[in-house]
Amino acid sequence: MNYKKSAENIIQAIGGEENIDAMAHCATRLRLVLNDESKVQEKQLSEMDVVKGTFSTGGQYQIIIGSGTVNKVFAAMEQITGKEASTSSEVKEQGNKNMNPFQRFVKMLSDIFVPIIPAIVAGGLLMGINNILTAPGIFYDKQSLIQVHDQFKGLAEMINIFANAPFTLLPILIGFSASKRFGGNPFLGAALGMILVHPELMSAYDYPKALEAGKSIPHWDLFGLKINQVGYQGQVLPMLVASYILATIEKGLRKVVPTVLDNLVTPLVSILTTAFVTFLFVGPLTRTLGYWLSDGLTWLYEFGGVIGGLIFGLLYAPIVITGIHHSFIAVETQLIADSTKTGGSFIFPIATMSNVAQGAAAIAAFVIVKNNKKLKGVASAAGISSLLGITEPAMFGVNLKLKYPFIGAIIGSGIGSAYVALFKVKAIALGTAGLPGFISISGAHSGWLHYGIGMVITFIVTFGVTYSLSFKKKYREVK
Known part of the structure; x- marks a missing residue:
């Protein structure tokens, strides 16, 4: 060459x-x-x-x-x-x-969450393994594996602790990554995260239960204020805002504090001020907003049912083109961290249907296209890659270029997403949104079965629609 x-x-x-x-x-x-x-x-x-x-x-x-x-x-x-x-x-x-301001915001979320994905994926996949060991009906009728073979009970308990750690201590991970992204000291961000999950605080998981039961919430009496002693385990939004405040205060102090005092004054004032402000009003406010967000999205999925899944499935690939899908990482992390309440993330199964649809469309293009060896080569490799969760080569290298495979993929994704929405398929872990994604799916309500059926439906519909569209007059020249 x-x-x-x-x-x-x-x-x-x-x-x-x-x-x-x-x-x-x-x-x-x-x-x-x-x-x-x-x-x-x-x-x-x-x-x-x-x-x-x-x-x-x-x-x-x-x-x-x-x-x-x-x-x-x-x-x-x-x-x-x-x-x-x-x-x-x-x-x-x-x-x-x-970029415009909205694109910068999406990019900011991506920069914060992409580095911590390996930890979240590891924890999530361990949840999947724990689910295999403890969920009834997988290996034995109405009984779990550890109920029949209690020698695995200790292993399941260990794995459960390993799996929950990244989510329980999630503010530490977010604090480190977000503070670094906002231009602050990442170790100060991690320290702030540790404060927000300190074991002396009431757990964030126990807080809603205490409110429902009418129990008193421990608090500090300070200057006539009652500040709740409640932690932020598994919380995303409070830590994001707190990290921004921390980095802003730190950068401002470094400009005015004399160099000889910088290492003493700046960390002290930054942490003290941010932690106080967070427990006083930033944390409670953003905690409530986070509850509203996760509850609202869960409600849409639960009650939107087939129609909600269909619309989201139709729109997912166009959303990927804009890059907005990177912002879903923050939402998914919150949904999975609150999986005992939300049941997990509904975004992951729909992302899988979209990825499988892009792969099926590219494979259909491989079959359809006759006179372009280069495109056939790209389509075959990209189609397989997309089925395994990597869609960019298929989407940008084949489907958008030919147009009709992209249309077929959108339709197939919508139908498959409607199916998984009908049966409330959810993920309890982040992972590869494609064929290997089974371990990320909750086994509740035959989730694995319907996840697999959804992928089969998506592939067949996409392939069929793409092949049918290729016979339309305006698409014939691509053959």
């Missing part, structure tokens, strides 16, 4: 050297910040053998090239343009400037 020629063609197709603001690459993609994305010649890029797909997200225009090739094309681009490679953080920063 002539990498220099490929680089020249790419530069020409994206509007020339002057249209490149910043550029970098990852393992498979060119990550570009362009001054004007409207100058990009999508058709010209799609016809290049070296280009496997393109998409725009987070203020970056990304060109999928492939492992082992992207670095060589990028090196040629550097040589031609004379521009030095930017770091990933620099490209992100430049890309953020091209």
Whole structure:
């Protein structure tokens, strides 16, 4: 392959050297910040053998090239343009400037929650294993595995503690990540999280029960104020707001406190002020808002039923295109942390139906397309990848490009989502939203069975609709 020629063609197709603001690459993609994305010649890029797909997200225009090739094309681009490679953080920063306020907010949530996903996934999957050991009716009729084989009871109890730890102590994880994102000291954020889950406080899980039972809530009497001694275990919104306040106070103090006193005064005043304000009014207010959010979303899913699932399933893929789906991580985390009340997250099963639909549409395109070997190759690999939970190659490299597979995927996703909504399928863990996602699904109400049936329905409907649409006159030229 002539990498220099490929680089020249790419530069020409994206509007020339002057249209490149910043550029970098990852393992498979060119990550570009362009001054004007409207100058990009999508058709010209799609016809290049070296280009496997393109998409725009987070203020970056990304060109999928492939492992082992992207670095060589990028090196040629550097040589031609004379521009030095930017770091990933620099490209992100430049890309953020091209976002509107809402996009920046979604990106902020993504930056906070993506780093802590491994801990949440680990805890969630351990919940799935605990569910296998303790749920009745999986291996034995009306009995759980540990009821029949009590030698596994100790193991189940250990796994239950391991699984709950990331959710019970969730404010510590969020405090670290959010404070870092807001420009503060992440260890101060973690310390604030520890304060909010201190074992001397009434547990957040016991607080609603105490209110319902009419029991008195422990409190501090301070300056005529009664401040509840209630923790924030498993809470998302209170810790997010508290971390922002903490980082803001810390940054403000560092500007005015003399250097010789900075290490003493700044942490002390930041933690003391933020913790006091949080327990006084920020925490109770945001706790209530968090309850309303999780209860409201659960109500929509429970009572919206088939119609609610259908609408969400139809809209999920378009939401992914906008990037708004990254904000769902915060909502899912709260729903799963409150799974004893909410039953888990309804977003995960619907995300799975959407991912399976994108994969089925790409596989259908592989069968339908006859005269484009490059597209067939991308469609086959991307289709399998999407079934396993990675949808970008299928969505941006095949389905949106051909249009009719994307339409088929939306319809299939809607039908499959309506089915899982009908049977109230929910996830008790974050994980891979695709074929491997069974372990994340609650076994209650035959959740695993209906999750699997939902994927089968989604695949069949998507494939059938996509194949049928391919016979319409306006789509025939893509064959």
